């Protein structure tokens with residue numbers, strides 16, 4: 001049994017995800033702190049396009065291609081990190097438990 005770190009009781013804890021699914025839309029609106037983290041907007045097309053454009057310019061001997069390559073590469077790496085962080089937050093949310101006694105969400 002998972003013990004709540006606030007009230008030190010474990011008799012009324014439940015999975016946060018299961019609790020969230022039972023809430024009505026109005027109850028969800030009143031408890032935004034319990035909501036699952038939003039999915040990160042994964043727009044890979046723009047940085048990949050910039051990278052491709054950079055490659056094309058480098059092949060045609062244009063110095064601007066290196067700027068495109070560096071920018072597209074940096075953009076892709078930062079987007080990958082943001083997606084990984086969002087996935088980690090969602091995984092934590094799925095592991096969280098909710099104490100129905102004091103309404104505290106916690107990681108076991």
Ligand SMILES: [Zn+2]
Nearest residue numbers: 004007099102
């Ligand atoms: Zn509690």
